Amino acid sequence: MTETRVERKERTRRAILDAALHLCEDSSLVALSLRQVAKEVGIVPTAFYRHFESIEALGLALVDESFVSLRAMLRDVRRGEGAAGGFADIVDSSVSILVEHVHQQRQHFRFIARERAAGPPSVREAIRHEIELCERELATDLARLPGTEEWSSDDLRVLSNLIVTAMVATAEAILINARRPDVEKQLAENARTQLRMVLIGALQWRSKP
């Protein structure tokens, strides 16, 4: 069967995204040139513009893709919450889901970890915005936990920010220790302990009136 024009265009777009993920693995989008990407994909540099208007726009598309996967992960965690009993179960399954998604989407997680700190300003800003959205969604979930009824919305956001920060750090540590299953197991165990410590603190917490 011959490929349609639309399919071919989509395939080239995918090849450009993958080439960018691959090429900036050891530095950053900031150091990536359109020419390098085109060469890796096997297209002429001007053909790049049929898909993205700049390296920055390509970076923003990668941020979108990465967070589609992250949001899918968060939905999985939320489904787990609905099903599970005690909060120790929720914690255990959340960390397992995080570890699994980091494995499945290693290149995207590495891209986010790196560009969050060192990407072009618009890409850094887009990543911050997406992480903030995750924090807001988690705050909404936390508001449904028994014991947080009297909490201020500020305190829910602050707790949610702490949990997201700890999980981002865990994901980054797992990426750094790729191919070291013993270290990864320990990191996952530490993340579970941290979440439990935080939630035990939260259950004792009373917002200022």
Added chain:
Amino acid sequence: MTETRVERKERTRRAILDAALHLCEDSSLVALSLRQVAKEVGIVPTAFYRHFESIEALGLALVDESFVSLRAMLRDVRRGEGAAGGFADIVDSSVSILVEHVHQQRQHFRFIARERAAGPPSVREAIRHEIELCERELATDLARLPGTEEWSSDDLRVLSNLIVTAMVATAEAILINARRPDVEKQLAENARTQLRMVLIGALQWRSKP
């Protein structure tokens, strides 16, 4: 008074370090060339080698410098602990000291935040090592807090890692919101709440026997 040879050499070294901090502000050491640094300082490229054997070695010197300042900060926090009464006071003064040091050493903190994620492998590794040392020192301090006598050393490290992660995230958020004192005030307040939540959780914590 004429400058001695040693003084002149030290001045050039300082100029190279400052030029690197300045030049890689919007990208990373990875994208920095020795030629750029030499041009900024006003020396010939070969003169660079009298001070550093590579851009990477220059990066490692900047990591050292940055953590000298961070360790000074941690010593200040520790002195505060000795003096202060309740743990709410320790939390408040620790966060204030962090905010103050980020202001004083803005370029160094930005360098660490960026190179931690996107720097050359040896520089990333050196930063991880220094952060781990901070975590160890904090774990030793936490072991002296009333209530942690029965904790396992693993749990002390896990708690210490959570606190350091939260403080690194706070420092990074303050850097991003430079020149927005209202946001910074809120970030500092959030960091205080997070530390209190974590320590309240910790005081309820019992290590597995």
